[in-house]
Structures are given as structure tokens and as C-alpha cells.
Amino acid sequence: MAPPLRFVHTADWQLGMTRHFLDADAQPRYTAARTDAVRRTGQLARERGAEFVLVCGDVFESNAVGPRVVARALEALADGGVPVYLLPGNHDPLDASSVLRSPEVRSAPGVHVLDAPGPHEVRPGVELVAAPWTSKRPLEDLVARAVAGLPADGTLRVVAGHGAVDALSPDRDDPARIALAPLEEALAAGRLHYVALGDRHSTTRVGTSGAVWYAGTPEVTDRREVDPGNVLVVELDGSSPARVEPVRVGTWAFPLVRAELDSDESLAALRERLTALPAKDRTVVTLSLTGTLTLAQKAELDDLLEAQRHLFAGVQEWERHTDLVVLPADAELSDLGLGGWADGAVAELAELAGRADPGGGGGGGGGGTGAGADPLVARDALALLHRLAGGGPRA
Ligand SMILES: [Mn+2]
Missing domain, CATH: 3.60.21.10 (Metallo-dependent phosphatases)
Structure with a gap:
């Protein structure tokens, strides 16, 4: 031998x-x-x-x-x-x-x-x-x-x-x-x-x-x-x-992060998980996010992801396994306090956002229920409006 x-x-x-x-x-x-x-x-x-x-x-x-x-x-x-x-x-x-x-x-x-x-x-x-x-x-x-x-x-x-x-x-x-x-x-x-x-x-x-x-x-x-x-x-x-x-011998990582988001606590937990990931400049995160958020929570999530995108080598959403629904909490729309014609637009969007999702339960998107009237788009628009308006009047 x-x-x-x-x-x-x-x-x-x-x-x-x-x-x-x-x-x-x-x-x-x-x-x-x-x-x-x-x-x-x-x-x-x-x-x-x-x-x-x-x-x-x-x-x-x-x-x-x-x-x-x-x-x-x-x-x-x-x-x-x-x-x-x-x-x-x-x-x-x-x-x-x-x-x-x-x-x-x-x-x-x-x-x-x-x-x-x-x-x-x-x-x-x-x-x-x-x-x-x-x-x-x-x-x-x-x-x-x-x-x-x-x-x-x-x-x-x-x-x-x-x-x-x-x-x-x-x-x-x-x-x-x-x-x-x-x-x-x-x-x-x-x-x-x-x-x-x-x-x-x-x-x-x-x-x-x-x-x-x-x-x-x-x-x-x-x-x-x-x-x-x-x-x-x-x-x-x-x-x-x-x-x-x-x-x-490798130094990069492509982790999958799944999260069910339905509360301030779940958002905080996602923030902690992303913050804890090491070597962010060599890490590409794939997100699979599901759940229901208020406008304020969606705005917080968008802020969080925008900040993380600067740190990570990549943050991508896994489209097929992402199903986030944004539903305004009762006071959120009136609290925006935009006034004038903007209030009218908010009311229209809110009415549209309240309709059933095309395909019954999200994930589909893009389909629309009438001439360009898509509840998912309306929810995104409301979330963006909420974010741009600074999340409503603050104490
Ligand atoms: Mn091969």
C-alpha cells in the first residue's frame, strides 16, 4: 500500500x-x-x-x-x-x-x-x-x-x-x-x-x-x-x-429572511435580525415578508429597508413569497391632516384600498378591479403618502 x-x-x-x-x-x-x-x-x-x-x-x-x-x-x-x-x-x-x-x-x-x-x-x-x-x-x-x-x-x-x-x-x-x-x-x-x-x-x-x-x-x-x-x-x-x-474559505452569504409582520414588535424583531447579520457588505439578503401592516408600520418598514440597502451588498424581495397587505388603522387617514384636495385623494385611495384583492388574498397584484383601479396599488400609494407626510401630526 x-x-x-x-x-x-x-x-x-x-x-x-x-x-x-x-x-x-x-x-x-x-x-x-x-x-x-x-x-x-x-x-x-x-x-x-x-x-x-x-x-x-x-x-x-x-x-x-x-x-x-x-x-x-x-x-x-x-x-x-x-x-x-x-x-x-x-x-x-x-x-x-x-x-x-x-x-x-x-x-x-x-x-x-x-x-x-x-x-x-x-x-x-x-x-x-x-x-x-x-x-x-x-x-x-x-x-x-x-x-x-x-x-x-x-x-x-x-x-x-x-x-x-x-x-x-x-x-x-x-x-x-x-x-x-x-x-x-x-x-x-x-x-x-x-x-x-x-x-x-x-x-x-x-x-x-x-x-x-x-x-x-x-x-x-x-x-x-x-x-x-x-x-x-x-x-x-x-x-x-x-x-x-x-x-x-468563502466570505459571502446569501441568507433568506422570512418574517410575519403584523405589529410594531414584529417590525422591531426584523430590524434586530437584519442589524445582527455580520459582514453586511458581503451579504445579499432575500426577504420573504408576509402579514398586515398599518400605514405607519409600512412607512417604518420602507424606512428600515431603505437604510439597510445602503449597508448590504443587496436586499431583494422574493416576490412569490412576499405578501404584505397594508390596511390603514382607523385614525391614520384623518390624522394625516393634509387638508384641501389632498384629503379628497386620500379618501378615494382609502376607498379603493378597502376593496378585496384581485385573486382574493394578495400576491397577484397588477390585475386591477376596474379601469386601473388596483387595491394593492392604492395601499402602496397610501403608505407612500403617509411616509412623505411624516407619519401624521406629532405631539
Ligand atoms: Mn455543473
């Missing part, structure tokens, strides 16, 4: 990715953070004495990323001084236009592209068994093909694959799904020792062997990801179970 092996397993860097919800201030900082995560991964590999970094697919967002993205990625990779193995994934498949075939990548010191399916020797007794993507739509289980016929001969083998495992993917019609059961058999038989996967952005242990993992993306890309921002430090000795340690 060869000496024990330690390496870093990562995937789904998708360098060159842009996010529609980031503004001109946040996008470049996010881009830089993703390159920094690559750099930290290389440094971690060096600190831990890892023999290599294995990137299991989707290194780049696409094969069309610009030369700046490639140059910065290669510079960040070189920083750790540890060899790097890159597997082509569905975002950067090894087709005729592949960025992984470019001379810049090919000639980068310490960078190896796993461009052929099957075993690649890292050192005597240690192999990477690669299942590279050569098109965006493979018609078979590439991992099954790559590992076929490997013997249990004492060689330490790490599989590098990309795509959905059948145990986690509901899409039975996808011919490229990776079959988990044969891999677990091969692990148990000592033909393989670890299966390193990419494609799933959440760090995920698959099955029961403890040796099949998705590393997840090293920097969050979507609020639906569970536990992103990690790379895995893996140790294998061929006889004991794989030791796998997730290590955080």
Missing part, C-alpha cells in the same frame, strides 16, 4: 459568473471574493501539506469567459504552489471551444487538465480516475465508464466526477445520472477509495460510505444553497475510512 494521501477537493468555482441581483458596487467585489476563495484554497492546500488540489468541474462559468478571468484564475491558482487538477464540467466541457484547452491554461505551471477518461497517475500507487465532460449533454454515466474494470490492486484511487448522482436527482430520464450503488460497491471492494464530485453547490456527503462527497462551491452563488463556502481536506490511507474535513 502506498503512503497515505492528503489532498483538497473542491468544485464549481464558475469563475466569470455574474449575478443579476448585484449592483455596480457589489458585483466587482463579489468577483474579487471568488478569486480570493481560489487563492485561499491553494494556501490551505499548502498549509495542510496537501499533494494537490482537485477541482471537479465547472472551473469556469463558460468556455466563453474572457482572458482576464482566465489570467486572474491562473495567478490565484499558482499562489499556493500546490499542483492543481482541473476536470471539465458541464459549464466548461472539453469541446472545440474549451477554455481548458487554451494555451494559457495548458502552459500554466502546476496546472493539469484531466482531459482523458480513466486513470491518471499522480505518483506511483496513487491515481485520479477522471470522468471529464466533453459536451454539455452526455448520453451516459461518465463516471461508470471511467471506473469500469479497475482492479483492487492496492492502488489508491480518487474518482473525479461531475453531475447529478441518481440517489439525489429526481430526473429519471437523464441518461448522464451517476449511479451511486456501483461506486459504493467499488469502494467496499477496495477498487476505489474516494469519489470526488462537483455540480452540487451545497457541501454534501452522499450515501453511507463516507467516501462520496460533493465539495460544494467555495463561494456562495445562490440563496438556495445549503452550507456552501467550503472546500474539503481529504485523507486516505487505503485501509481506514476516508477522513474528510470541510474547511470554510
Whole structure:
């Protein structure tokens, strides 16, 4: 048996990715953070004495990323001084236009592209068994093909694959799904020792062997990801179970904040939750707000969110899961004390706002119940009026 092996397993860097919800201030900082995560991964590999970094697919967002993205990625990779193995994934498949075939990548010191399916020797007794993507739509289980016929001969083998495992993917019609059961058999038989996967952005242990993992993306890309921002430090000795340690390298967060708002207390609680979130300039909050607010409370909420938008990298509302109804409290409209024609407008809006929502219960919006007469719009208008009028006369 060869000496024990330690390496870093990562995937789904998708360098060159842009996010529609980031503004001109946040996008470049996010881009830089993703390159920094690559750099930290290389440094971690060096600190831990890892023999290599294995990137299991989707290194780049696409094969069309610009030369700046490639140059910065290669510079960040070189920083750790540890060899790097890159597997082509569905975002950067090894087709005729592949960025992984470019001379810049090919000639980068310490960078190896796993461009052929099957075993690649890292050192005597240690192999990477690669299942590279050569098109965006493979018609078979590439991992099954790559590992076929490997013997249990004492060689330490790490599989590098990309795509959905059948145990986690509901899409039975996808011919490229990776079959988990044969891999677990091969692990148990000592033909393989670890299966390193990419494609799933959440760090995920698959099955029961403890040796099949998705590393997840090293920097969050979507609020639906569970536990992103990690790379895995893996140790294998061929006889004991794989030791796998997730290590955080990401610095951004995309939290989902759900709140039921129906009182001053619930607004105060939302304020506290947002205030307590750390590293706001690297945090994109998605809000799912439901409930019923008075005009004054809606105005307070709008003030709160406006102030928070200056602090966070982004504050976005999850439209499908946002259902806030604004209903004026009894005294609120008369207390506005606008006088004259403005009072007449308030009365009209209040009458309209009091009508049933189109679609019965909000969420729809925009439909209207007559010629442009939409209760939701009327409520928003009242809330804005209330806010602009300073929330009515004060004592
Ligand atoms: Mn992918």
C-alpha cells in the first residue's frame, strides 16, 4: 500500500459568473471574493501539506469567459504552489471551444487538465480516475465508464466526477445520472477509495460510505444553497475510512429572511435580525415578508429597508413569497391632516384600498378591479403618502 494521501477537493468555482441581483458596487467585489476563495484554497492546500488540489468541474462559468478571468484564475491558482487538477464540467466541457484547452491554461505551471477518461497517475500507487465532460449533454454515466474494470490492486484511487448522482436527482430520464450503488460497491471492494464530485453547490456527503462527497462551491452563488463556502481536506490511507474535513474559505452569504409582520414588535424583531447579520457588505439578503401592516408600520418598514440597502451588498424581495397587505388603522387617514384636495385623494385611495384583492388574498397584484383601479396599488400609494407626510401630526 502506498503512503497515505492528503489532498483538497473542491468544485464549481464558475469563475466569470455574474449575478443579476448585484449592483455596480457589489458585483466587482463579489468577483474579487471568488478569486480570493481560489487563492485561499491553494494556501490551505499548502498549509495542510496537501499533494494537490482537485477541482471537479465547472472551473469556469463558460468556455466563453474572457482572458482576464482566465489570467486572474491562473495567478490565484499558482499562489499556493500546490499542483492543481482541473476536470471539465458541464459549464466548461472539453469541446472545440474549451477554455481548458487554451494555451494559457495548458502552459500554466502546476496546472493539469484531466482531459482523458480513466486513470491518471499522480505518483506511483496513487491515481485520479477522471470522468471529464466533453459536451454539455452526455448520453451516459461518465463516471461508470471511467471506473469500469479497475482492479483492487492496492492502488489508491480518487474518482473525479461531475453531475447529478441518481440517489439525489429526481430526473429519471437523464441518461448522464451517476449511479451511486456501483461506486459504493467499488469502494467496499477496495477498487476505489474516494469519489470526488462537483455540480452540487451545497457541501454534501452522499450515501453511507463516507467516501462520496460533493465539495460544494467555495463561494456562495445562490440563496438556495445549503452550507456552501467550503472546500474539503481529504485523507486516505487505503485501509481506514476516508477522513474528510470541510474547511470554510468563502466570505459571502446569501441568507433568506422570512418574517410575519403584523405589529410594531414584529417590525422591531426584523430590524434586530437584519442589524445582527455580520459582514453586511458581503451579504445579499432575500426577504420573504408576509402579514398586515398599518400605514405607519409600512412607512417604518420602507424606512428600515431603505437604510439597510445602503449597508448590504443587496436586499431583494422574493416576490412569490412576499405578501404584505397594508390596511390603514382607523385614525391614520384623518390624522394625516393634509387638508384641501389632498384629503379628497386620500379618501378615494382609502376607498379603493378597502376593496378585496384581485385573486382574493394578495400576491397577484397588477390585475386591477376596474379601469386601473388596483387595491394593492392604492395601499402602496397610501403608505407612500403617509411616509412623505411624516407619519401624521406629532405631539
Ligand atoms: Mn455543473
